Amino acid sequence: MKTQSFWEATTPQRPEFPPLEGNLDVDVAIIGGGITGITTALQLTDAGKSVAVLEARRVGGGTTGWSTGNLYVPTGAYYHKILDSRDKETMSSVAYARAAALDFIEHQTLQKQIDCHFARRPWYFFTEEENMVSTIEKEVDALQRAGMPIEFTENVPYLNQDGIRIAARMHGQARFHPLRYVLGLATDIAARGCQIYEHTTVFDLKEEKDHCLLKTQHGTVTCRQIVIATHIPIGIHTVQTVAAPHRSYVVAVRLRNDDYPDAYFWQNDTMHKAITTHSTDSMKLDMLMVAGNHHKTGQASHQEYQHYFNELEDYARKHFDVASVEYRWSAQHYRSGDGVPYIGLTHKDAKRTYIATGFYADGLIYGTVAGMLLSDMIVGKDNNWLKAFDATRGTNLATAKTFVKENVNVAAQYLKDTPFSADVKHLSEIAPGEGKTMEIDGEKVAVYRNPNNQLHACSAVCTHMKCIVHWNNAENTWDCPCHGSRFMIDGSVIEGPAIANLEQKQIDVSGEHLIEGEKHRSGQRDINNPIT
Structure with a gap:
């Protein structure tokens, strides 16, 4: 079955933006037209800055358009682990930043009347394995300490209660159509003067004393600040030593009874699964999705790639009355060393170049957080989140462990190919x-x-x-x-x-x-x- 994102398949019309032809001079150049880049461009356009967005493919066509469409304060990196690796202030800042990003998306959707099916819904966290109970207990405690309204519950709707060992619930989370949302923002800012270019690859960038330069296939951009919103910085960057690339998988199915849960579920077992739905009043876009099965990019056997999809499909059929599997897709995410993204100046000596990476499969919320934080930094506005997400923060124990682990892993990949071991000879x-x-x-x-x-x-x-x-x-x-x-x-x-x-x-x-x-x-x- 061919991989195709549900969001791409259900966006029949999308705006066309031209490639950059010739030279350009703007206040801020943003590399990448996903939710991070477009949100940053929105905020800067609102602040009166001249902005150019340079997208190598199509706006929203990267990880944004291949995500799960879920918006929630909880994070896969777990707050109790952030508390262990950082401190309570950082943990609370992350929680409040994520909550603010969720509210921001809702506000933009209503204000701009974007047809992206935004809707609030509860989030459930449960396990059927005894050895995972303590994780949920610690996470509920951490979220409560961070000031978030989460509670234990004895009922997880739509699912068989017999095997559930423990469960928690948090109201007020949400889902939406991420590609339609980002394209709605892009259309709005383009009409207000933001320059958006598609099919425009940046192959060189340089920060000078009083300006920055970017080179593309057919032109040069001069600007005062650069935002690298490419999910991981392009070129060679030290953050790549701790931000590890992973693939995650999704299958979207139709149900025979059309009884789609209006909720979001995390099953915290050995193979973590996430269950969600997308639904509309017309029911034409009703779909149940199961996501999970993370692995390091490029580090699975040929047989395993299909197995990841098949396992999610089997899970869906076991728990729901599946009529058909409609879509399969996967997406990339990068994990930071301490569970918190790197958002801000690219290094301590940088004055004009900013990055946002390490979103840990939470890119829709964290991309919005990044857009809000980076725009504040560029216009000189105070932001209480800066310390928590500071991309130039020093190494702590968690980051050091990740640095060693990931670089040992990378070294192992080089050693596998030294000498080169070809798959075939003929x-x-x-x-x-x-x-x-x-x-x-x-x-x-x-x-x-x-x-x-x-x-x-x-x-x-x-x-x-x-x-x-x-x-x-x-x-x-x-x-x-x-x-x-x-x-x-x-x-x-x-x-x-x-x-x-x-x-x-x-x-x-x-x-x-x-x-x-x-x-x-x-x-x-x-x-x-x-x-x-």
């Missing part, structure tokens, strides 16, 4: 629909054979830091197991810190040799141009 070993790495004329090559038996080939060496990419057979992409860069079958960058595309290769099939020719390192994707 093209004949690659079946239609498969992608494999192999060595041709001494070069490491990533080769995909499409269902029509045409070959697509590119370098297997990630352009970020030279790790070897792995094939993701669920999404037909090449994923880097080191820092999470992902590429289309033609080598075009999808996401991650990589800036340059994988170099395209041409293969002489008869002799299995590379054909010398034009090298392709940049430009727009063209997945309909097979390399034969």
